[in-house]
Amino acid sequence: MNAVSLRRACKAFGDVRAVDALSVTVPAGSIYGFLGPNGAGKTTTIRMIMNIIRPDDGDIEIFGDTSIERARTRIGYMPEERGLYRKMKVGKVLAYFGAIKGVASSELARRVPEWLERLDLASWADKKVEELSRGMHQKLQFAVTAINAPELLILDEPFSGLDPLNTDLLKSIILGMRDEGKTVIFSTHVMHEAEKLCDFILLINRGKAILDDRLSSIKSRQRSHAVCVELEGYTGFITDLPMVTRVDQDGSRLQISLKENADPQQLLRELLDRVRVQAFEIKVPSLHEIFVDLVGASDVQDS
Amino acid sequence: MYKILKVAQREYAETVKTKAFILSILALPVMVVAVIFFAGLLADTRGSARPPIKVTVTDLSQELSDEINTSFEKYHDRNPKRQILLQELDEPNGADAAEAQGKNKLRQGQTDVYVLLDESIVEGSGKMRLYTYKPKPAHDEMLGTIEYLLREAVVNRRYELHQLDRESLAKLRNVPTDRVEIGSAGDTERVQSKADAITRMMVPFFFMYLLFLGIVGTGQQMLSSIIDEKSSRVIEVLLSAVSPFQLMAGKIVGQVGISLTVVSLWGSGAYLAARSRGLNVEIPPEMAPYFAVYFILGFLLFSSIMVGIGSICNTIKETQSLMMPVILTCVVPMVAWMNVVRHPDGMMAKVLSFIPPMTPMVMILRLSAGSDIWIGEVLASVLVLAAAALAAIWLTAKVFRTGILMYGKRPGVREVVRWLGQK
Numbered sequence: 267m268n269a270v271s272l273r274r275a276c277k278a279f280g281d282v283r284a285v286d287a288l289s290v291t292v293p294a295g296s297i298y299g300f301l302g303p304n305g306a307g308k309t310t311t312i313r314m315i316m317n318i319i320r321p322d323d324g325d326i327e328i329f330g331d332t333s334i335e336r337a338r339t340r341i342g343y344m345p346e347e348r349g350l351y352r353k354m355k356v357g358k359v360l361a362y363f364g365a366i367k368g369v370a371s372s373e374l375a376r377r378v379p380e381w382l383e384r385l386d387l388a389s390w391a392d393k394k395v396e397e398l399s400r401g402m403h404q405k406l407q408f409a410v411t412a413i414n415a416p417e418l419l420i421l422d423e424p425f426s427g428l429d430p431l432n433t434d435l436l437k438s439i440i441l442g443m444r445d446e447g448k449t450v451i452f453s454t455h456v457m458h459e460a461e462k463l464c465d466f467i468l469l470i471n472r473g474k475a476i477l478d479d480r481l482s483s484i485k486s487r488q489r490s491h492a493v494c495v496e497l498e499g500y501t502g503f504i505t506d507l508p509m510v511t512r513v514d515q516d517g518s519r520l521q522i523s524l525k526e527n528a529d530p531q532q533l534l535r536e537l538l539d540r541v542r543v544q545a546f547e548i549k550v551p552s553l554h555e556i557f558v559d560l561v562g563a564s565d566v567q568d569s
Numbered sequence: 570m571y572k573i574l575k576v577a578q579r580e581y582a583e584t585v586k587t588k589a590f591i592l593s594i595l596a597l598p599v600m601v602v603a604v605i606f607f608a609g610l611l612a613d614t615r616g617s618a619r620p621p622i623k624v625t626v627t628d629l630s631q632e633l634s635d636e637i638n639t640s641f642e643k644y645h646d647r648n649p650k651r652q653i654l655l656q657e658l659d660e661p662n663g664a665d666a667a668e669a670q671g672k673n674k675l676r677q678g679q680t681d682v683y684v685l686l687d688e689s690i691v692e693g694s695g696k697m698r699l700y701t702y703k704p705k706p707a708h709d710e711m712l713g714t715i716e717y718l719l720r721e722a723v724v725n726r727r728y729e730l731h732q733l734d735r736e737s738l739a740k741l742r743n744v745p746t747d748r749v750e751i752g753s754a755g756d757t758e759r760v761q762s763k764a765d766a767i768t769r770m771m772v773p774f775f776f777m778y779l780l781f782l783g784i785v786g787t788g789q790q791m792l793s794s795i796i797d798e799k800s801s802r803v804i805e806v807l808l809s810a811v812s813p814f815q816l817m818a819g820k821i822v823g824q825v826g827i828s829l830t831v832v833s834l835w836g837s838g839a840y841l842a843a844r845s846r847g848l849n850v851e852i853p854p855e856m857a858p859y860f861a862v863y864f865i866l867g868f869l870l871f872s873s874i875m876v877g878i879g880s881i882c883n884t885i886k887e888t889q890s891l892m893m894p895v896i897l898t899c900v901v902p903m904v905a906w907m908n909v910v911r912h913p914d915g916m917m918a919k920v921l922s923f924i925p926p927m928t929p930m931v932m933i934l935r936l937s938a939g940s941d942i943w944i945g946e947v948l949a950s951v952l953v954l955a956a957a958a959l960a961a962i963w964l965t966a967k968v969f970r971t972g973i974l975m976y977g978k979r980p981g982v983r984e985v986v987r988w989l990g991q992k
Contacts, residue, residue: 318808343809351798353583
């Protein structure tokens with residue numbers, strides 16, 4: 267069962283094609299990261315899913331339904347532009363959004379304090395929203411998003427403005443939700459967040475998908491040709507080995523780049539014969555590098 | 570429906586709680602009381618001091634001098650602080666010479682008013698002529714007084730010549746009268762005072778003005794509520810929970826509720842105040858349902874127009890130019906008030922009743938003016954108004970959906986019209 271699916275969705279603002287024939291399928295129970303540089307079309311895509319802006323072309327289905335109206339109460343959406351009623355009290359705001367999301371008031375009486383407790387906002391329940399700090403506001407915004415126990419969470423840049431402690435808190439809540447079988451879509455341009463959370467990655471640049479796959483298969487496909495080692499003894503011979511293209515000194519470590527078909531195991535054997543090996547690491551490319559690589563390449567292609 | 574009510578409930582609760590709202594509710598009665606108080610003060614100024622005014626009189630009949638002096642002396646006795654300096658200008662060379670000299674005095678500023686009484690004035694064929702040069706507005710009222718005083722002098726002279734007694738004539742002319750209004754119960758009756766007539770005139774105006782204040786006053790609340798939602802960026806969060814139509818409908822329902830609250834508070838306050846001052850305000854109870862219908866439909870129509878305006882603006886300042894035509898529409902019935910109340914079945918009243926934004930105000934005027942409007946006409950106007958309110962809601966829904974998410978420049982007319990075309 268798919269939580270969300272887009273087929274060739276298009277949206278243009280004037281001459282700019284913000285989203286260009288984008289297709290993506292988000293399976294239920296997964297965490298899907300929408301990645302891309304600023305202005306790639308992440309927010310536009312999310313807004314189209316939420317029917318806040320209408321696609322010029324293409325189909326969007328949520329829980330297999332083309333209308334979002336029936337699905338609204340099953341979704342929690344946190345927009346990029348955060349906003350709550352500034353003059354209302356924290357507890358009231360949360361209860362109000364719960365109510366318009368269709369949560370019964372008896373249920374809200376239980377859930378509101380529960381969420382405030384969970385996000386460390388319990389002592390602020392009777393304060394006005396405008397008195398909250400930016401980080402607290404952000405947490406309250408997340409509580410508003412999740413108050414209706416949604417099956418699908420759509421979070422636009424959920425971690426921006428949070429300190430590391432709160433980021434971890436939010437991450438653990440998101441992971442917990444996935445474990446309960448809920449689906450999470452979130453957008454970010456901070457790669458290491460995506461790397462720790464996502465099952466799937468959609469990489470968008472200039473409104474087009476340039477990568478859409480499981481994170482694990484992306485990583486295994488992007489094979490590395492670099493090894494990082496820490497050695498004791500004379501290391502000058504490494505440059506002359508047949509499979510090595512270049513060696514870079516990185517503090518006490520060496521970065522060794524290998525030829526296209528070279529086997530890192532072969533290198534290890536050679537090293538063991540001649541020096542003491544303290545550390546040997548086959549470098550898996552980080553999402554960050556993949557991102558920079560692919561976005562750079564697609565920009566070059568387009569221009 | 571549940572969501573619409575929830576949105577309406579919040580709109581109502583959050584608005585009614587604000588200080589600005591409570592102040593604005595209190596401001597009107599305070600202002601009314603203040604106006605009445607100052608009007609009282611102003612009325613008192615009639616007897617207050619005023620710089621003396623100079624009057625020059627040429628009496629060609631040469632027989633009024635005594636009468637004129639008596640007449641002016643009596644005036645001075647009654648108004649010691651408001652002197653009229655009387656000068657006589659004798660001119661033996663005839664009317665034309667006197668006139669020329671008087672005009673000259675006026676132009677040179679030696680006198681404020683010059684009066685020429687014809688030779689034959691006492692017989693009745695001559696005229697009294699009052700000349701002024703560049704009169705000040707303050708002199709207008711005095712001109713009336715001067716004319717009255719001189720007329721008295723002439724009339725007194727005539728009485729004298731005919732040997733009539735002034736006082737017995739006045740007695741003869743006097744017929745004491747009471748206008749009595751009887752109630753529906755056999756024994757209730759009351760003598761009408763002047764205040765009753767004024768009240769009868771003012772009650773229709775009051776109801777219309779109540780509607781006007783409800784529209785304009787709470788319209789501002791509505792605008793600031795939408796602008797606030799836009800600027801605090803809460804719209805997108807709201808739209809994840811409710812559809813744009815539900816949000817809009819909720820705001821309109823909440824707004825109508827606020828308007829009705831305000832109007833009933835003011836209305837009952839004014840009614841009680843009028844009763845406590847002994848004014849006879851009678852509103853036939855069978856009017857109540859009509860009033861309710863017109864008020865509710867009127868508020869619906871105007872609230873949805875306000876929502877539309879608010880949704881395409883980002884600041885209160887931007888809303889002002891769009892509010893102008895709305896306010897002007899409301900002002901038309903206020904200007905037409907007298908005419909409509911005096912001729913509730915006249916052409917103007919009938920035509921204005923069927924121009925939707927004016928319908929509620931004009932119909933309330935006509936109904937409370939106590940005219941028997943054919944029920945068919947009432948129903949037709951209700952239908953027209955209801956259709957207009959629905960059309961306004963339908964159009965606003967289209968504008969609202971797009972406008973509410975627009976930031977930056979306010980869209981032009983052409984762009985808004987394009988939104989109306991979107992399905």
